[in-house]
Amino acid sequence: MNKIKRRVIYLSFPLYFGTICYYFTLKNIFNEELILSYELITYPLLFFTLLCLILLITFNSYHKIFNFFYLIYYLIFGLYVNLLFPFSILFFFYILKIKLSFKLSIILFPSSGLLLTLYGIYNSFQINIERIKINCPTLQTKKLTICHLTDFHLGSIIGKELVIKIVNIIKKEKNINLIIITGDIVDGSCPLNQDIFSPFQKINIPIYYIYGNHEKYSFINETKKLLNNTNFIHLSNKTIQFNNLINLIGIDFDFPHYKAINKMVKILPQNNLPNILLYHVPIFKPYVLKNWNIFLMLSGHTHGGQFFPIHLLQYYHYRILDGLYNYSNENFVYCCSGVGTNGPPMRTFCKAKIGIITLENNYF
């Protein structure tokens, strides 16, 4: 059984455990009608989740029907997770000892969970551009523009349509000097067809990439072959100079992360050009980067939290969630929420983004 299938099984445990917790909490604190509304929505959900789970394990990932059940499973899972948010509001009312009417309970619990899910699905397909300007005193030119892409998660749910959409956005941008992809290009949920990357052939801008955790999940050899056959340049634990302007230090995802840090230390360049570190996970705070003279770190992985309550857990873990973080305007971490989604195709508390970062030196 591959890693993705195991992951789906593990994800089911908190789901079933959550059902029991919901039930007993609601039973103790709310009226009969609310419990009934809860039962009506959760029991069919749980039944279908279990059914999908059995089918997912039964079918081979190479089979097209696997992708269908994978999508259904995550849509139900997403809806279920979204019920957590209104549930938290209900719990808040309970603490304040505010009794809710049946009508209001119905609006707050199942309906808002459903609306949140629909909004999350719609929002996950809207790709935004985040434009960032950073003053870089060691840059030996007036401007250098990097297009930062991350976390495509191409697989059972996300396909070529996303690649076409991204390429169309890039084509409209006139000043991009290089494109950097910081991992999770593939999801690992199913093997991919080489054709999925064909839209990128139309772009005449150098594209550099590193591996994220999902490149190492499943179908590792297929993924390697697939990416080797694209026009992307793999910066696998190596440093290159881009146009004699910046050093790109590419480190593939590794775990525990200290292994990646050890690899990075060995390939730190010995020149005065600005150092740009590419690592999938935002493990460094900006002030730590000062130790290695790294001007900018580009990361993804967090997906901006994607949905409640994952965004709280992500922030608690990394203290970096989405956007630009800096320390004394000398060292920067840019963590991009990415273009794709992991698991449910849903974003409720963050946007899908492409980062357009312009390094500037006004001296020129």
Ligand SMILES: [Fe+2]
């Ligand atoms: Fe990711």
